[in-house]
Amino acid sequence: MNRLLLNKIVLILSTVSAFIGIGFLFWILITLTYKGLAGVHFETFTKDLVEGGIRNLLVGQFTMALMATLVAVPLGVLAGIYLREYGHGSKFASVIRTLSDVMTSAPSIVIGVFVFAILVDPFGGYNGWAGIVALAIMMLPIIIGTTDNMLALVPKELREAGIALGGSKHKIILQIVLQAAKVGVTTGILLSFARIIGETAPLLFTSANNQFFTMDLTGQFPSLTVSIYNLATYPDEASRNLAWAASFILTAIVLFINLTGRYFTRNKH
Amino acid sequence: MANSELKKVMEVKDLFFTYPGAPEPTLKGNNLPIYENKITALIGPSGCGKSTLLRAMNRIHDLYPGLTYKGKIDLRNQETGKMENILDLKKENELINLRQRVGMIFQKPTPFPMSIYDNVAYGLKLQGIKNKGELDGLVEEALKGAAIWKETKDRLKDSAMGMSGGQQQRLCIARSVALKPEVLLFDEPTSALDPISTGAIEELISEIKKDITVAIVTHNMQQASRLSDFTTFMYLGDIIEFDETEKIFLNPSQKMTEDYITGRFG
Amino acid sequence: MGGKLFRNFSFFSATLSFFLLVGIFAILFTYAQESMHTFGFDFLYTEIWEPGEDDEGGIFGGYIPIMGTLMSTLIAMILATPLAMGIAIFLTEIAPGQIVKPFSIAIELLAAIPSIIYGMWGLFYFAPIVQLLFGGNGVGLLTAGIVLAIMVIPFMAAITRDSMNTTPDVLKESAYAIGATKFEVIKDVIMPYSKGGIIGSIILSLGRALGETMAVAFLIGSVMTVPKVITDPTTSIPVLLANNFAEAQDLEISSMYYLALILFVVSFTVIALAKFYFFGRKKH
Helix, strand or coil: CHHHHHHHHHHHHHHHHHHHHHHHHHHHHHHHHHHHHHHCCHHHHHCCHHHCCCHHHHHHHHHHHHHHHHHHHHHHHHHHHHHHHHCCCCHHHHHHHHHHHHHHCCCHHHHHHHHHHHHHCCCCCCCHHHHHHHHHHHHHHHHHHHHHHHHHCCCHHHHHHHHHCCCCHHHHHHHHHHHHCHHHHHHHHHHHHHHHHCCCCCCCCCCCCCCCCCCCCCCCCCCHHHHHHHHHHCCCHHHHHHHHHHHHHHHHHHHHHHHHHHHHHHHHC | CCHHHCCEEEEEEEEEEECCCCCCCCEEEEEEEEECCCEEEEECCCCCCHHHHHHHCCCHHHHCCCCEEEEEEEEECCCCCCEEEHHHCCCHHHHHHHHHHEEEECCCCCCCCCEHHHHHHHHHHHCCCCCHHHHHHHHHHHHHHCCCHHHHCCCCCCEHHHCCHHHHHHHHHHHHHCCCCCEEEEECCCCCCCHHHHHHHHHHHHHHCCCCEEEEECCCHHHHHHHCCEEEEEECCEEEEEEEHHHHHHCCCCHHHHHHHCCCCC | CHHHHHHHHHHHHHHHHHHHHHHHHHHHHHHHHHHHHHHHHHHHHCCCEEECHHHCCEEECCHHHHHHHHHHHHHHHHHHHHHHHHHHHHHHHHCCHHHHHHHHHHHHHHHHCCHHHHHHHHHHHHHHHHHHHHCCCCCCHHHHHHHHHHHHHHHHHHHHHHHHCCCCHHHHHHHHCCCCCHHHHHHHHHHHHCHHHHHHHHHHHHHHHHHCCHHHHHHCECCCCCCCCCCCCECCHHHHHHHHHHHCCHHHHHHHHHHHHHHHHHHHHHHHHHHHHHHCCCCC
């Protein structure tokens, strides 16, 4: 029977595509582990880039990502609260919701260009603050989106019960609704952190890079991802090995944060 | 009781059915005959297993893995007249064939996201009918059979999603009727509909039974008594009583059946 | 009183994404002025990118990076779409229950890997294979397109899977109940039912592919030439920006802003189209 044959073929092809997808994941992970572990030594973590380690790069990347989180989380959560709790149903809210949804997929390089124009060019050079702002702009719409969606899952009876007890709206939002959505919002923050910690394009000409250990955000700031890009294209073996080691560590961090986030939500449901 | 004139189309024999991971069977040794060109109603409180039993009768359950059947469900072979156990079927094409012989109508109308015409023609095309003229004829016949030809003949190309709930349900019946099944299983077909649409569907089911044997699960006692020739009362996975509908509603032999019908529980 | 303040703060935060979008557009537009005045729309089909003597003037045209962006995206979409559909079908309709979760997680992890990793892995491990199979020197349009495809597949598959999962079971059952095979149920019921979400996921992935920088930067070759065959190196807008923006001056940097503006407007339009038209208000 022809129909059954066609059915078989499509099902087999679909299964094959799934295995191809998984195949790529393993291929990439195995390569990374194999090449990366070879380049990871104790000194990798204790020395700075100038001496062949990545200590300053890790500290720099985390500093910028954490600072960006500090900027983006309050703004994003507040915006999400506005969209769901105050403006819900209004034209304004739905326009903002769509715009911030679109922002989520805006090309990261363009955000780099924008921040260069407002924070690098006028101030005479690359600086860590510019990198932080670029990452925060990347992160903001993601946090708005998750907050909005997570608040939507909170049953309206909870809000009504709060109102019935005589609470004022903003107290109910902060003390009841946000608490109820806490796990979801936290997971969203974790996942968006995992996304920006691995970003390269928005940092290329904002923070740029620094070979030395520094905490001075007004100057060029060390970045793990930008360094990987530079090191990988150097012709010498040592630089490439360091690039692999750095890539392995970066991927391990990103996937670990991702899995942690997922673990939280799994437990909840 | 003129049982001698009745021919069995299907017969459930000592059927046990267990959902995946469930500690005990949902159906516990059910026995039920389905007589040709009659309407058999399955009634009972929620969770009694009536839908589970119905869904076993064309093995739609098998879409989800991990379930176990024990016992037999016989279906009469039209050509040889012999009863054959549908639980023996294993191959996909055998199951497809079974579902074309034993159709099913669901609680909510399930029009496919395509035109009215294509909805009805869909099953026929699956059977391999390609000739446009033949399809047109069969679609018209089915729509007439489901009593919606008048309402739909001028908008066969319109999406089926734009119809009312009652019309959609009749369209779904037409879609199944088009395949000329031997048995049609109805799983609470009117529970999502308004009273007027319900009336139209009930009328349609009574019409259909001239050609197709019907088994219907319903929550509505009036519907069961109005519509069916035989009724079976189920409770917690057991068939408590099976008899002619009149007998069940007027003079049940089991106390439990009487209690349920008179609304004392369930 | 606290309530009013809180409300105002949250309102201000909500308007921020609007101001950011407008701000990005305004800044790119302003800085692109010099180039826009000099080249106008000729910019779009001028193949030359040459600074003048002593960095004075010069001729800058966006044709090569624009075509590079479009071509690499096109290759990626052609390869990614069938595979992503296959994965989504596998996850929703074929895989047995125990397998769905680990496979889903694996696919989502693939989406979480930073793009720079794809680029580096692609350069050292994938480019040689492309070279072996299709000739060329390893880096070029084709390699960039393939690795770009690998990058967007998990993203596209995850959204497609979510849309397919919204098909009510009872609708699938009624197709099975008239004797449809699994493939027929997928083709005639699930696909039409989740059409909006599936097309949306494809367009959204297209938007992502257009703006992808790092994976492509390693692989496209980064040269300002028109590719003659598919394995030839060329460049794309994000890659040109990534490599040359920082050193550019005057008219050249203005031309780069012009390119950034084009990329921003195009991907904004594409993504907004997907979000607005195909996903609508599904979330509510």
